[in-house]
Amino acid sequence: MKAIVFDFDGTLANTLPICYYAFQKVFKDYDNKDLTANEIKEMFGPSETGIIRNNLSNPNKEEAIEYYYAQYAELHKSLVEVNPEIRELLTSLKEANIKIGIFTGKAKRSLDISLKALDMEGLFDVIITGDDVLKPKPNPEGLVKALSLLEVENFEAVYIGDSDADIIAGLQANVYTIGVQWLPEYQTEEFNEQPNSIIKSVTEFKQSLKVGIL
Template identity: 55%
Template structure:
């Protein structure tokens, strides 16, 4: 095992609350439409900007996109706690020589905000966002790009995520799949696509991954 690749929202950071807040602000302001968490998750796949462009009925779609990112930036510290356990895990994996990657459906713009706010800049050898692919997860395009950039074969990598789309993408890319439910807010509470491994705490994952140290 040479590379460990992560999803971001709901996996490395509890960012779903700030995502939900931003989408609600945008859709409420422009469409006078109140969205539930489930309705928002049902839109997931494209980047946040494309979710708004696709689903907003109001003509001022780009203004709504800007409102979302403004809210995301200014409410981030209030709604997204820093997770010291995950920070320590990433540092340990890096020190042990693993190549670290990320494949997320987020826009590059919101990912950079989160990495800066959570002091995660410079940790990952490669980050693939929704802006970098033609096809969103569950398509394996992003993972295939990460594997190519990291110069590892699928049997030398694992993909860790909290959603069915993550597990399906990892399976189709031929990597080991790890489903995690260790944060308060996740996209998929029950996996319909079964991962190779499943963990509900960072500590149990850390103990398991030590077999490759």
């Protein structure tokens, strides 16, 4: 194994609460709709800008997008805690000369806010966001692009995510795919598409690296 590519929301950071909150504010204040977290989750796939453009009835979509980012940035520190265990995992992978990347449906703008707030800037060898692909997850376009930029073959890489869309993208890219449920908030309780393995804690993942399972 030469590279590990991660999803972001619910995988590398417990950011789903801030995503849900910011979307709920947008749809309440612009469409007067009270959406549940599950209703918002059903919209996931495109980036935040795509979600708002595709689902908001109010014609002031660009204004609503700016409002989303304002809410996301303003309450990030109060709703999203730094996770030392994840941060230590990433640095230990780099020290072991394993390339690490992100393939996320998030837009670059919100990802940059989160990476800065969580002290993860500069850690990754490649980052592919929802802005960088024509076809969002579960299409594997972004993952294939990440592997190409990392200069690794699919059999030399692992893709880690917390949703069915992540697992489908990984399997379609013929990459060893891990479904994780190691953060307080993740997207999928039970995977409809079975990943190559399911991991419940960062400690379990590190152990699987040590014993050569991966």
